[in-house]
Amino acid sequence: MKLVEAVAEDVMVVEAYGRLDSTTSKVFGDRLISLLQTGRGSLVVDLKNIAYISSAGFRALLIANRAAAGRDGKLALCGVTGEVRRLFDIGGFTSEFLIFPTQADGIGKLRP
Amino acid sequence: MNTGSSVPPQAGLSASCEIRIDNNLSEITRVADMVDDFAARHQFPEQVLFALNVVLDEIINNIISYGYEDAGHHEIAVRVALRPGNVEAVVEDDGKPFDPLAAPAPDLTSAQREPGGVGLHFVRNLMDEVTYTRRDGINHLRMMKRLAP
Numbered sequence: 001m002k003l004v005e006a007v008a009e010d011v012m013v014v015e016a017y018g019r020l021d022s023t024t025s026k027v028f029g030d031r032l033i034s035l036l037q038t039g040r041g042s043l044v045v046d047l048k049n050i051a052y053i054s055s056a057g058f059r060a061l062l063i064a065n066r067a068a069a070g071r072d073g074k075l076a077l078c079g080v081t082g083e084v085r086r087l088f089d090i091g092g093f094t095s096e097f098l099i100f101p102t103q104a105d106g107i108g109k110l111r112p
Numbered sequence: 113m114n115t116g117s118s119v120p121p122q123a124g125l126s127a128s129c130e131i132r133i134d135n136n137l138s139e140i141t142r143v144a145d146m147v148d149d150f151a152a153r154h155q156f157p158e159q160v161l162f163a164l165n166v167v168l169d170e171i172i173n174n175i176i177s178y179g180y181e182d183a184g185h186h187e188i189a190v191r192v193a194l195r196p197g198n199v200e201a202v203v204e205d206d207g208k209p210f211d212p213l214a215a216p217a218p219d220l221t222s223a224q225r226e227p228g229g230v231g232l233h234f235v236r237n238l239m240d241e242v243t244y245t246r247r248d249g250i251n252h253l254r255m256m257k258r259l260a261p
Contacts, residue, residue, distance in 0.1 A: 021166075021173075022137050022140055022173040023138055023140050052162045054169040054234070055230045056173065056231075087166070090237045
């Protein structure tokens with residue numbers, strides 16, 4: 001798993017690559033929380049390049065989502081397609097998150 | 113890097129691979145590496161590889177996190193076999209008896225839901241057939257996924 005981070009229009013963007021599973025999700029979740037705590041409060045997480053996500057990855061996303069809400073921030077997801085999207089639906093996670101088709105859509109909605 | 117052993121095609125069994133791992137979460141990387149290699153070699157459809165990786169992570173994570181009553185060393189065997197029309201993954205462990213099929217379905221409607229329980233829900237939904245047996249102190253979990261949806 002690899003994370004590529006950027007800032008666009010005062011919104012942080014994190015692109016995740018590879019596996020979001022029980023071996024990587026702790027690092028992934030900790031990084032999201034740390035980014036949410038360091039200021040801007042708005043975070044777009046792009047999942048379009050992940051290989052797969054298991055319940056450990058969803059757990060990290062749910063915790064980050066709650067942390068964002070608790071700080072009056074916002075967490076948005078994008079790139080939720082194909083099999084990843086199917087798992088969001090099977091797990092009942094689709095309605096728990098702000099989901100946008102692309103990074104640009106997420107940044108547009110979250111920018112201050 | 114050892115990513116497990118691979119067996120060439122035989123009658124009734126197209127190909128298979130197997131790995132034995134320790135009860136340590138970092139070992140799941142070796143399982144995923146083996147599955148990725150095997151899937152690439154045999155050109156599994158993308159959704160089959162995705163499903164296999166998810167369910168193996170869920171099952172092995174469960175075994176390592178909750179399956180043992182001692183803090184000692186244990187081995188978990190993982191086999192993946194390609195058969196005509198389907199792929200079968202078998203996981204064997206010597207932890208306490210646990211039938212993932214008997215686990216209650218999670219409440220997906222609660223606003224303050226906890227994510228626990230959803231992993232086994234994924235297993236039941238992503239696989240076409242799941243069979244659990246307990247023999248001689250070993251849990252055997254067999255999970256089958258058809259190659260064509």
